[in-house]
Amino acid sequence: MRPILEVKGVSKSFGGVRALDKVSLSIEKGSIVGLIGPNGSGKTTLFNVISGFYPPDEGEVYFEGMRIDGMNPNEIFRLGLVRSFQNPRLFQTMSVWENVLVVPKQRGESPLLAPFRSRWEAEEMKIGKRGKGLIGVFGLNGSERKRASDLSGGQMKLLESLRGMMEGGKLFLLDEPAAGVAPRLANEIFGFIKRLREERGLTFFIIEHRLEILMNYVDYVYVLHNGRLLAEGGPEEVVKERKVIDAYIGD
Amino acid sequence: MIGFDVTGFILSWLVFFSIYSILSISLNLETGLTGMANFGKVAFYALGAYFTGYVSIEFFLRLHGLDYPIYSTDAIVALGKLSVEQPSLNLSVFLLTLVGSFLFAGVIGFLIMLPALRVGPAFFGITVLSFGEMLRIFLRHYKPVGATYGLVGIPHPLAWVGGTFSKDLGFALISLSLLAITYIYAQRITNSPLGRLLKAIRDDETATLYLGKNVPLVKGKVLFIGSGMAGVAGCLYAYYLGSITPNAFMPAVTFEVWAMMLLGGVGNNRGSILGAAIITFLDRSTAALNFLFPNLIIDPNFIRWMLVGVIIVVVLLFKPEGIIKEEYVWTPAWRLLEAKAEARRKAFKELIGRLIKRR
């Protein structure tokens, strides 16, 4: 079977900085794959290219066999490729609850149906129940009424990942989903990710700085360094590789 | 107070209150809720007014086989006569121009402003502001709509009603009903999944795009509806005054509407109406002042414009959220949270009950 995500020879430069240099990688459906690398190695840039934030200078990106580089972010999301941001991008003036409810496409978004509550109430309740369940999983119970801007940094990261999971995603690109989150909760989140993979066959591609946490949950790891793919393989092997250790110490 | 007509003052205030409330609700929809800073509101107000004036005059004249030029004295005299003859014609032309103004201003708002959004949020405001001014200058020079003279003799929908009082009261009621419809619609969509989506776009457009929303399409729809509402306000204005000139549509009108939205409170429709009520009251009062004391050293109209500026500055500095604060989007899904809290309260009561029993 074809991998769910294929990145082929992707490069991206900003002025003189070559943030990505002919990066190729692939991700199997139903796997949890880590992306590590020192600061500025191009990890976020790779996510930006895959999710349609900007097109690559060269190379191609395939999602479920379909070429997606050059597509708009909302089209890519609709295909089932969901991302979160390194600096959470929440709807700051809205409550946690609204941040969750707003995600799924719903009938009440139409200017013609919106005034008639009976036309969308049932659908919204269904969305709400789903949201309530996810809020429990992410430990945000009791914060629903808070303004998103009043959350702690860790809670913001949690809410952002949660939001990404509100609607039919297949592949999740999570940019440091547990940054600023206490280790215990971080482990819970990764545990939940693992469960989602097992129960629903979802696929995850995750940037995480704390290798000691990441190592327990991923099947495979890619290492970026100066925009190039430095190493790849199972988590245990990769961290032992000389060049990986050098890259991290050199950082 | 000799000669000052209190009833007339109130009725005229009610009409202006309705017109400006519709404008501020529409601005709040585009700017307060969706975050598109529309500094060209007056243009779509003007389009509604001119559509109404032109179409109604043309209809009355051409239907009666008269081919006077639209701004000629003959035409104005004829319109005065024709408009009291056939109530059903007045009313059907009114309905036609009402719907027409909405669609006309709405479509042009969509076509002009949606591409203008591409220049970025800061330049969008300037672009639509310029569009409004260009439109006004165009109207000043375009003969078919009367150029600087504008349109005169617009047939009032209730011209056939005997007595100024009944006519004005009737028109005030029509205006208030249209405001009610606008308000109910705006209020309902604000507290709906659409309202939530609009605020999401306002808060973080990029993130909204990454959640699969077709942001440009949603914005386009909002611009259509918002401009359409402004068109309806323009329609009322044209009928109420019976004549319109290009200079009634200066950029200052836009700023007045902004002041209403800011004063009442951004992001909520009740605030928009409250702001409109306060400022139109000041506006009508200065107009009355003008009438009562014709020899004032300062022209009350200048006082009015100064007040608008002062209100904008004071509100932004000291009470940026306005008189009424924006609320969350209330939809049925909030009940799911209450159910939980309710259950917890119940469990807590039971626990207390058991503890007491044990004693």
Ligand SMILES: Nc1ncnc2c1ncn2[C@@H]1O[C@H](COP(=O)(O)OP(=O)(O)OP(=O)(O)O)[C@@H](O)[C@H]1O
């Ligand atoms: N929009 C941009 N404009 C200019 N330079 C950029 C831009 N985005 C990234 N860069 C540069 O590209 C390089 C890679 O950045 P990127 O954010 O992808 O790194 P990262 O691996 O995510 O780092 P971190 O671990 O700090 O998040 C850096 O040198 C960065 O300065």
Ligand SMILES: [Mg+2]
């Ligand atoms: Mg990064």
